[in-house]
Amino acid sequence: MSRQLAGTGTLLRFALRRDRVMLPVWVAVNALMVLSMPNTLKTLYATPAQRTDLMHQMATNTSLRAVVGPVFDDSLGALTAWRVGVYAGALAAVMSLLVVVRHTRDEEESGRQELISSGTVGRRAPLTAALLAAAVANALLGLLMAAGLARQGAAGALAFGLGVAGAGMIFATAAAIVAQLTESARLARGLTAAVLGAAFVLRAAGDSASSDGSSVLTWLSPLGWLENLRAFAAERWWVLLLFVAATALQVLAAYALAGRRDIGMSFLPTRPGPAVGRLGTAGALAWRLQRGSVLGWSLGFFLAGVVYGGLTDGAAKLVGDNAQAREIFQRMGGRSGLTDAFLAAMVGMLGLVAALYVVSAVLRLSGEETSGRAEPVLAGAVGRLRWAAGHLLIAFGGSALIMLLAGLGFAVGYGRQIGPVLGACLLQVAAVWVIGGLAVLLLGVLPQGVTAAWGVAGAALLIGWIGPALNVPRAVLDLSPFGHLPKLPGGHLDWTPVGVLLALAALLVAGGLAGLRRRDLAAG
Numbered sequence: 221m222s223r224q225l226a227g228t229g230t231l232l233r234f235a236l237r238r239d240r241v242m243l244p245v246w247v248a249v250n251a252l253m254v255l256s257m258p259n260t261l262k263t264l265y266a267t268p269a270q271r272t273d274l275m276h277q278m279a280t281n282t283s284l285r286a287v288v289g290p291v292f293d294d295s296l297g298a299l300t301a302w303r304v305g306v307y308a309g310a311l312a313a314v315m316s317l318l319v320v321v322r323h324t325r326d327e328e329e330s331g332r333q334e335l336i337s338s339g340t341v342g343r344r345a346p347l348t349a350a351l352l353a354a355a356v357a358n359a360l361l362g363l364l365m366a367a368g369l370a371r372q373g374a375a376g377a378l379a380f381g382l383g384v385a386g387a388g389m390i391f392a393t394a395a396a397i398v399a400q401l402t403e404s405a406r407l408a409r410g411l412t413a414a415v416l417g418a419a420f421v422l423r424a425a426g427d428s429a430s431s432d433g434s435s436v437l438t439w440l441s442p443l444g445w446l447e448n449l450r451a452f453a454a455e456r457w458w459v460l461l462l463f464v465a466a467t468a469l470q471v472l473a474a475y476a477l478a479g480r481r482d483i484g485m486s487f488l489p490t491r492p493g494p495a496v497g498r499l500g501t502a503g504a505l506a507w508r509l510q511r512g513s514v515l516g517w518s519l520g521f522f523l524a525g526v527v528y529g530g531l532t533d534g535a536a537k538l539v540g541d542n543a544q545a546r547e548i549f550q551r552m553g554g555r556s557g558l559t560d561a562f563l564a565a566m567v568g569m570l571g572l573v574a575a576l577y578v579v580s581a582v583l584r585l586s587g588e589e590t591s592g593r594a595e596p597v598l599a600g601a602v603g604r605l606r607w608a609a610g611h612l613l614i615a616f617g618g619s620a621l622i623m624l625l626a627g628l629g630f631a632v633g634y635g636r637q638i639g640p641v642l643g644a645c646l647l648q649v650a651a652v653w654v655i656g657g658l659a660v661l662l663l664g665v666l667p668q669g670v671t672a673a674w675g676v677a678g679a680a681l682l683i684g685w686i687g688p689a690l691n692v693p694r695a696v697l698d699l700s701p702f703g704h705l706p707k708l709p710g711g712h713l714d715w716t717p718v719g720v721l722l723a724l725a726a727l728l729v730a731g732g733l734a735g736l737r738r739r740d741l742a743a744g
Contacts, residue, residue, distance in 0.1 A: 253685065295453070419442055423441040575655040626645050650721040658673060684700055705721075
């Protein structure tokens with residue numbers, strides 16, 4: 221077995237070095253989201269009466285319970301676990317699946333793994349190093365959360381940190397299995413993300429049906445295990461055994477599969493063609509490569525719009541006379557009525573998430589370049605600008621499409637103010653395109669540091685999500701392009717900042733394309 225794992229330490233150090241930007245950003249965003257919550261909740265629900273009323277509202281409001289889960293206790297620690305526990309686990313899962321696929325199937329697809337394996341490297345060393353890299357990130361995340369929440373109760377903080385790390389490792393090992401089954405890194409990420417989406421839907425359906433997390437559907441989801449761990453509310457330590465057992469079984473399955481195939485091969489090989497449809501242009505090829513991502517994001521945003529639209533009236537009732545909660549919604553969504561403020565806040569949140577889509581779509585160019593697949597395309601009668609334009613059209617046009625579909629989802633879920641809400645969704649595109657423009661600039665001018673685009677998108681998400689709750693200074697909120705958008709619906713529409721953001725996005729894209737045209741292609 222030692223020969224099978226030869227070189228694991230070296231590969232682990234290499235993986236952590238490659239992810240020295242991406243992993244700290246993911247860990248920091250997730251940890252700050254959680255650690256900022258106790259003070260926010262202390263401001264929102266300062267009295268026992270307010271907390272008791274919150275628990276009653278959540279016990280009877282099935283829609284909101286489906287989104288954030290049930291409340292098990294009225295302590296600040298328990299409310300923190302209720303408010304952000306599921307989302308912290310989901311973010312840890314996304315981080316973990318990206319790390320594992322990046323250092324397994326991505327390496328095989330690019331051909332680098334074959335070169336590495338020609339040295340003194342064991343057959344299972346790459347998979348082991350990828351899982352250990354994910355374990356290091358999740359351990360650090362869990363430790364930060366446990367240490368930061370210790371003031372709310374040491375036992376609850378430890379349970380919460382272990383639960384979030386456990387959720388991350390379940391999806392890390394799930395990604396390890398999927399990476400053996402499929403020949404494409406893109407498909408491996410998509411399938412594992414679909415498993416995560418199914419886990420979220422199962423938990424939501426179970427929590428909607430039961431106010432205490434006892435539904436069978438909730439227990440079928442690892443995210444449901446996280447809330448049923450009941451951190452800060454008479455912890456159920458035995459639930460951690462579910463995380464350990466699931467992780468161990470999936471590791472064994474991934475190892476067994478890895479030992480039964482050749483490098484670069486898979487158990488579900490890609491159909492070799494001929495391709496259906498026309499691939500006569502670089503743009504058509506870009507669409508073929510990214511259409512699955514566009515369709516997946518489109519469906520997700522439409523459903524999110526339906527859900528948030530349906531929650532609008534219930535959220536207004538939940539806030540009620542709570543002045544602090546009303547103030548936070550108004551800082552996020554403007555000083556109009558509470559319903560308009562809630563709608564504007566939810567539209568703004570979807571805009572922040574859309575920034576993640578545009579970064580991922582732009583960075584597909586980097587993936588094509590570093591894998592060597594761009595060179596055969598550019599060897600023909602295709603210039604760099606034409607090649608890049610196909611992917612950028614999908615990135616920027618796709619971001620507008622998913623926000624349009626989010627607006628249509630709001631129209632279905634809320635059923636009122638269709639025009640204003642749809643316009644508010646499309647207005648977010650100006651800020652999303654600025655984030656995309658920064659990604660293009662990094663791609664063209666600083667390709668080695670292009671992953672910093674994830675840090676930019678993460679910082680915007682952090683500022684937009686946590687900043688209003690912490691009442692940070694306006695100067696900090698203005699660091700994000702989303703801080704300059706009008707708060708719609710309900711606010712005053714000022715086209716000046718929108719025009720400035722669009723012009724800035726155009727300049728950033730132009731600068732990035734100029735750099736791409738002049739520099740050498742990265743080595744595959």
